[in-house]
Amino acid sequence: xxxxxxxxxxxxxxxxxxxxxxxxxxxxxxxxxxxxxxxxxxxxxxxxxxxxxxxxxxxxxxxxxxxxxxxxxxxxxxxxxxxxxxxxxxxxxxxxxxxxxxxxxxxxxxxxxxx
Amino acid sequence: xxxxxxxxxxxxxxxxxxxxxxxxxxxxxxxxxxxxxxxxxxxxxxxxxxxxxxxxxxxxxxxxxxxxxxxxxxxxxxxxxxxxxxxxxxxxxxxxxxxxxxxxxxxxxxxx
Numbered sequence: 001x002x003x004x005x006x007x008x009x010x011x012x013x014x015x016x017x018x019x020x021x022x023x024x025x026x027x028x029x030x031x032x033x034x035x036x037x038x039x040x041x042x043x044x045x046x047x048x049x050x051x052x053x054x055x056x057x058x059x060x061x062x063x064x065x066x067x068x069x070x071x072x073x074x075x076x077x078x079x080x081x082x083x084x085x086x087x088x089x090x091x092x093x094x095x096x097x098x099x100x101x102x103x104x105x106x107x108x109x110x111x112x113x114x115x
Numbered sequence: 116x117x118x119x120x121x122x123x124x125x126x127x128x129x130x131x132x133x134x135x136x137x138x139x140x141x142x143x144x145x146x147x148x149x150x151x152x153x154x155x156x157x158x159x160x161x162x163x164x165x166x167x168x169x170x171x172x173x174x175x176x177x178x179x180x181x182x183x184x185x186x187x188x189x190x191x192x193x194x195x196x197x198x199x200x201x202x203x204x205x206x207x208x209x210x211x212x213x214x215x216x217x218x219x220x221x222x223x224x225x226x227x
Contacts, residue, residue, distance in 0.1 A: 006158075031213055040124075042204065043159075043217040050213075090158050094213060103149050104206075104215055106158030 003027065006091050006107035013078070013085070013114050021076045021110045023091035030095065032074035033104065036060060037088040046089075049074055078112060086114045127224045134195045136221045138188040138205035145207040149215065150179060150190045153202045162190070162203075192223075200225045 004025040013019045025032065031050050035043040045058030049068040063082025068074055074093075078085045088111050092104040128134050140148070146167040151159035165172045165179045165188075172179050178191040188205050202222050206215040 033214070035217075040219075042219040045214065045216075048214055092158075094215075102213070103161045103164055106151075106160070108158050109156070111156075 004091060004093050004105050004107040006089075006110050008110060009108065011110055011112045013112060015114055016080045018077055018079050019112065021078070021089055021091075021112070023074045023076065023107060024072055025074075025093045025105075026072060027093055027105060028071070029093035029105070030071070031093060032068070033092045033094075034058075034064070034066065034074070034076045035090045035092065037090060037109075043090060046076065085112055087112060124219065125222045125224065127226065128195050130195060130197060130225055130227050132195055134190075134192040134199070134223060134225075136190045136192075136203050136223065138190075138218055140186050140188060140205070140207050140218075142207065142209055142216075143186065144209045146210040147208040148179070148181060148188050149206045149208075150177075150188075151204045151206060151217075152199075153204065153220070155201075159204060195223075195225050197225045197227055199223060 007022045033048045034046040036046055037043050044060050046064050047055055047058055047066040049055035052068055052071050055066050055068050065077045088109050090109050091107045094104045095102045149164040150162040152162050153159040163174045163177050163179050165181050170181050176193045180189045202220040204217050204220045206217045
């Protein structure tokens with residue numbers, strides 16, 4: 001079945017360590033996104049990518065990095081520079097026809113806890 | 116900056132009642148709106164969408180209303196069921212952008 005897969009579901013990290021969250025989609029979508037969700041809050045955009053080898057900062061990119069070497073994959077690295085990394089991270093994808101009105105499909109999320 | 120917001124952070128209803136979740140948006144350039152449902156510990160799921168050239172759209176037990184004059188969006192759920200308990204987000208796409216902007220969300224609690 002087509003879909004978007006995030007792994008792992010739960011992740012624990014020690015302070016000062018980098019950690020990479022995986023996101024893979026087999027929907028043949030061009031656009032991919034990473035959002036951060038804190039308890040009781042909405043989704044805030046970290047990074048997004050429209051095409052392979054290109055990505056743009058969202059509203060809260062500091063302390064994060066991404067790569068888009070393949071259309072199917074958009075991993076997110078939470079670096080030690082991120083001051084408050086404990087959160088629920090959501091990856092999404094959508095068909096990107098510039099300006100097209102299409103919904104985003106979400107993965108099931110990764111809950112990152114810094115210990 | 117401009118953003119999507121919600122009037123009611125929590126809505127409690129009895130099973131079988133109709134639910135109405137509201138959303139205010141401030142960007143007049145937004146032309147596409149989506150409602151998502153997020154169950155605890157899961158990613159958001161698409162419920163229904165509406166384009167700015169429409170003022171109403173119906174799905175199965177759900178209806179979305181768009182009032183561009185006052186920049187207001189609502190989601191109506193008929194005969195609410197316990198399985199409808201979740202957080203509901205509205206999202207907007209600004210014309211020319213494929214990136215959805217999300218509001219804070221409303222928690223819907225359905226009592227049996």
